[in-house]
Amino acid sequence: MDGGMCMLKKMFILLAVFALTACTQTQKDFALVDTKGYLSNPESVSxxxxxxxxxxxxxxxxxYQQLLNDQKNVFFxxxxxxxxxxxxxxxxANSTLKEMLDVLRYPDVENMNDFSRLTQSYLLKQSDLFSINNSVWIKDAYKEKVKQPFLNDVxxxxxxxxATLDFSQNSAAETINQWVKENTQGRIKQVIKPPIxxxxxxxxxxxxxxxxxxxEPFDKMLTKNDSFANLSEKIQYVVGSRNLPYFEDDRVSVASFLTKNQKQEVMILLPKVGVTLSNQNLIEILSMEMPVSSVAVQLPKVMxxxxxxxxxxxxxxGMPSAFVDDIAxxxxxxxxxxxxxxxxxxxxHKxxxxxxxxxxxxxxVTKVEMQIKSSPAGDYSFVxxxxxxxxxxDKESGLILFMGHIIDPQP
Structure with a gap:
């Protein structure tokens, strides 16, 4: 399978979606910059x-390779x-910045910021199925030290x-957690445990x-219980016949399930027993144009x-310096x-x-916590x-929103 430009056009991006909700009144009370937390005027990016x-x-x-674990679910x-x-x-700045850029695969800060802004704009313009929000919370006693150019860039x-908050109060953690809850549509309720x-x-x-x-939704009347490898109890499966993009060889079976607007897809890669897929395998598979086939589907419900x-x-x-107080x-x-x-x-990351x-x-949700130092994821059968x-x-661009390796779909 040829990577080439096809690979570049169909690159997959693991995503988590963001809710386009405004700040609560409590947060607005402390707002330093009157923005909604997302790009309110995204650029037109085709x-x-x-x-x-x-x-x-x-x-x-x-x-993905760093997080992969045979003993637990990985989804990020x-x-x-x-x-x-x-x-x-x-x-x-300096070596700390270089390490971070290298890990993030960006050549410089300007490209990093441009790519970040254009990626958000592309997704927000493509579909209302996505929401992306960003926030910076500063300890009130530290706000005078924060540089304005940094705030301008974010x-x-x-x-x-x-916004600034009194981190010594438990209400600060509650305020931030409420922002996260609202902007993940209630799916993630806590990212900070008080006290801070x-x-x-x-x-x-x-x-x-x-x-x-x-x-094409699955018929709930066909949903059934069946076994899943390595689990003692049966789990629920959605069942149905579908015409969908499908590929199979001696390493893996792959099926792609389109969303209603046909702009996004959920790709399920099912390795053959005893096969481990390498990054190169993943790149080749995800770069393919899969033919549409008639497939009898049995897919686990996931929660x-x-x-x-x-x-x-x-x-x-490759970015150890950022975490060491005497080096960062x-x-x-x-x-x-x-x-x-x-x-x-x-x-x-939750x-x-x-x-x-x-x-x-x-x-x-991804939370980066900054501190100062202390004193002294038919014709064929797809089961x-x-x-x-x-x-x-995102099907059209290949942008990866979410990715994972699932060993227990219903823990």
Whole structure:
């Protein structure tokens, strides 16, 4: 299978969708920048820039391989993580910035911001099925140190809402959690557990949501219980015959399920027993034009929540400096950043995925927590009854929204 330009045109991007909801009154009370948290006037983008698609694919696959675990579900939004880290990288400098750009697969800050802005614009213009929101929350006692050019960049390129809060009050965590809940349509309710650490001075948060109906819904009367590999109890499956893009060889069976607007697709990759798919396998498969075939489908209903702390993972991927207080350089974010030991304390990523007879829904949040240092996812039979890989992407561009490896669809 030839990668080539076809691969670039159909690059998959794992996504989590974001809700386009306004800030609550509590948040507005503390707003520093009067923005809604998303690009209110997205640019007209007819297709994704190839360099942005390449960056997304490379980052998605690298993160997927790091997170892959045979013992638990993996489901994440590479796009959400990219956007949160890209906002943060606007405050980085020198070797810390270079490491972050290398991990994110961007050549420089200008390209990173342009690609981030155009990606959000493309998705928001393509469909109302997506929502993307960004916010920056600053400790009130630290706001005077935060540099204005940094805030200008996160507002201009990410439409970020910027606010200050008294982090010493439990209500601060409640306010941020409420923002996350509203912007993930209630699917993710908490990203911060009070009390907030006294050394924490900033949170940079991205939320992303996606909700779509199938092009052809499954008949609920046909839903049945059946076994799934490695699980002791039976699970529910949606069942039906479909004409859909389908591919099968000695390594894998692949089926693509279109959404009602035919612009997005959920690709299910079912490896043959004993086969592990490499990144190159994934690139080849996802770059193919699959023929439409008659397929007898048995697909597990899915309802999962996943969570990952990405600090160690991102360090292994090539950006360790950002997490070390004596090494990190975020001097473009705040005054006295080096002296204060300003660094990334944690990168928490939470996701939700649901698949049933009617359609599919996914949500994600990525929270980057900044601290200072302390003193001294027919003709053929497609029965998905064993662990499988899932890719939710924009069909036209190949943008990857969500990706995962599922070993238990109904935990």
């Amino acid at each position: 297709e994704m820039p190839q360099d942005a698609l390449v960056a997304n694919q490379q980052f998605a696959l690298a993160l 939004s590479p796009l959400s993580v990219q956007l949160a880290l890209s906002m943060t990288a606007n405050g980085a 507002v201009k390129h990410y439409g970020s809402m910027v 650490d006294a050394l924490t001075v900033m949170f940079l948060i991205n939320t992303l949501t996606f909700q779509a109906k199938w092009e 999962i929540n996943a969570e990952a702390e990405l600090k160690d993972t991102l360090g292994k991927m 350089d975020f001097s473009n974010m705040a005054h006295d950043a080096k002296a204060d030991g300003l660094h990334i304390f944690s990168v928490v 996701t939700f995925w649901m698949l049933d007879e009617e359609g599919t829904e996914a949500a994600a 998905v009854n064993r662990p499988f890989t899932v890719v939710i992407r």
